[in-house]
Amino acid sequence: xxxxxxxxxxxxxxxxxxxxxxxxxxxxxxxxxxxxxxxxxxxxxxxxxxxxxxxxxxxxxxxxxxxxxxxxxxxxxxxxxxxxxxxxxxxxxxxxxxxxxxxxxxxxxxxxxxxxxxxxxxxxxxxxxxxxxxxxxxxxxxxxxxxxxxxxxxxxxxxxxxxxxxxxxxxxxxxxxxxxxxxxxxxxxxxxxxxxxxxxxxxxxxxxxxxxxxxxxxxxxxxxxxxxxxxxxxxxxxxxxxxxxxxxxxxxxxxxxxxxxxxxxxxxxxxxxxxxxxxxxxxxxxxxxxxxxxxxxxxxxxxxx
Amino acid sequence: xxxxxxxxxxxxxxxxxxxxxxxxxxxxxxxxxxxxxxxxxxxxxxxxxxxxxxxxxxxxxxxxxxxxxxxxxxxxxxxxxxxxxxxxxxxxxxxxxxxxxxxxxxxxxxxxxxxxxxxxxxxxxxxxxxxxxxxxxxxxxxxxxxxxxxxxxxxxxxxxxxxxxxxxxxxxxxxxxxxxxxxxxxxxxxxxxxxxxxxxxxxxxxxxxxxxxxxxxxxxxxxxxxxxxxxxxxxxxxxxxxxxxxxxxxxxxxxxxxxxxxxxxxxxxxxxxxxxxxxxxxxxxxxxxxxxxxxxxxxxxxxxxxxx
Numbered sequence: 001x002x003x004x005x006x007x008x009x010x011x012x013x014x015x016x017x018x019x020x021x022x023x024x025x026x027x028x029x030x031x032x033x034x035x036x037x038x039x040x041x042x043x044x045x046x047x048x049x050x051x052x053x054x055x056x057x058x059x060x061x062x063x064x065x066x067x068x069x070x071x072x073x074x075x076x077x078x079x080x081x082x083x084x085x086x087x088x089x090x091x092x093x094x095x096x097x098x099x100x101x102x103x104x105x106x107x108x109x110x111x112x113x114x115x116x117x118x119x120x121x122x123x124x125x126x127x128x129x130x131x132x133x134x135x136x137x138x139x140x141x142x143x144x145x146x147x148x149x150x151x152x153x154x155x156x157x158x159x160x161x162x163x164x165x166x167x168x169x170x171x172x173x174x175x176x177x178x179x180x181x182x183x184x185x186x187x188x189x190x191x192x193x194x195x196x197x198x199x200x201x202x203x204x205x206x207x208x209x210x211x212x213x214x215x216x217x218x219x220x221x222x223x224x225x226x227x228x229x230x231x232x233x234x235x236x237x238x239x240x241x242x243x244x245x246x247x248x249x250x251x252x253x254x255x256x257x258x259x260x261x262x263x264x265x266x267x268x269x270x271x272x273x274x275x276x277x278x279x280x281x282x283x284x285x286x287x288x289x290x291x292x293x294x295x296x297x298x299x300x301x302x303x304x305x
Numbered sequence: 306x307x308x309x310x311x312x313x314x315x316x317x318x319x320x321x322x323x324x325x326x327x328x329x330x331x332x333x334x335x336x337x338x339x340x341x342x343x344x345x346x347x348x349x350x351x352x353x354x355x356x357x358x359x360x361x362x363x364x365x366x367x368x369x370x371x372x373x374x375x376x377x378x379x380x381x382x383x384x385x386x387x388x389x390x391x392x393x394x395x396x397x398x399x400x401x402x403x404x405x406x407x408x409x410x411x412x413x414x415x416x417x418x419x420x421x422x423x424x425x426x427x428x429x430x431x432x433x434x435x436x437x438x439x440x441x442x443x444x445x446x447x448x449x450x451x452x453x454x455x456x457x458x459x460x461x462x463x464x465x466x467x468x469x470x471x472x473x474x475x476x477x478x479x480x481x482x483x484x485x486x487x488x489x490x491x492x493x494x495x496x497x498x499x500x501x502x503x504x505x506x507x508x509x510x511x512x513x514x515x516x517x518x519x520x521x522x523x524x525x526x527x528x529x530x531x532x533x534x535x536x537x538x539x540x541x542x543x544x545x546x547x548x549x550x551x552x553x554x555x556x557x558x559x560x561x562x563x564x565x566x567x568x569x570x571x572x573x574x575x576x577x578x579x580x581x582x583x584x585x586x587x588x589x590x591x592x593x594x595x596x597x598x599x600x601x602x603x604x605x606x607x608x609x610x611x612x613x
Contacts, residue, residue, distance in 0.1 A: 019415050022414050023419070025410050026410045026411055026424075033426050039444055040440065055449060056451060099328045102328065103329030106323075114323070125333055125338075130341040133343075133568065133572050135340040189322060214432060236437070239436050295492070298489055
């Protein structure tokens, strides 16, 4: 009897052995994924002297808050970069949502006579592109965006894939009959969009908005291409530049005392790691709350009209 | 008059919707279609002109296929094509195996809260930029201070020994992508009809047997589609992975230079605009053919999953 009950439970559950193995696989990989971040946090709290002696250690010989003190006291660069990143992320997400939601709505409307043309006009950009060099020339020479904040905003603003996801979302979550009845009641296309379609599509907009926010926050490539002005350097790009100038000084440090002086003024290892922690912190704390929107975006994207 | 009058009326009737697509259309024109026109400089000897974009393009001298001939006469063309393809093949193969494994494992773990917790952990790397991942890698690989040398008591200068890098690149890619990719497979597993498993249980199938004969076969269509779509992008590499993680180290170029990094360096470092554009166009055209082909095959399997 009891053997029977145990057996029927076996049908529904993994055997304890298998369950343990599965937990080890998934748990092990999860730890592997989180570990490097924790390690960098540990390094940032290590005493610079201990670090110079032992290198990066899991358990530092001496803990210290110096790195953070340094970053906050000489924090001009960090603060300015934070400002640039926040500005670009906010402006970019708004611009991006505005353009994408309008475009996607228009091509989701069956009554739009040119919907096929514009759907293809957007879609084709997913198949073929001009490549980096012509884009660079258009952005710098034609639009004149070099060293402008718009060079960080505009190149990431639109993405045909997001338009496709959002169009699918409109079609599946806003019934056509609802739009038609709003029209019969005399609401114009814009009013219908604002009062009926947008409120019903908030989860879809949130998904696209979060993808967009993440894209802007993590972007360094456009800054690498278009930004030389040190006042316009976003966070990720700042992290990269510290590293490059550090290497440059180290390579040339043998022959001049001047560069040794410069090296002394550069943020130390621990401070740089502290900056990494401060730049990623907001994301690490925020993403567990938002991840369901990302999961939604990933799975909705696969379903089509 | 009639035809024009009708078109005018059509435009007028759709004017609000046309207004809605206007900003997006302008964006596509400037950021997608004009660069496509700009690819003609692959056939020109590019001369920068102060009078702007069109003047630069028009005033540059036609050189026909010279840029391409020059590109393919160097060893670089072979190297970047080989690296891009081989890495992507490894990414697709190993990525698929690990992503499906993680999805299956996560779906079977008895404690659902714990499974959710694991998934959140695995998802973390997806949210980090390549710059940050580069720093992470450095904390392990730094020759003087890194954890790896300390752990193994070795003295390897990782950033100048190219023989390790194929493994490092593949490892870092998998680390960043598997959690994210397993989401799609996990969603597909959740969608499998539970009665299939109940029937199998009644027949006395063990969990592993169920995974082998129900879960995996039911995942086959989505596996095929995801793989084919990935093959469509096999000519493109993730610039950040190949630029930030090896810290742009010159001694590693033989195993870290891919088409995307080559094009970038042509533009920003060496200034070979014509050849760099030619390499970009080569990538776009082959990529285009590959996307069309793989999509054609996807359509044969499952019309709904094809891109078009």
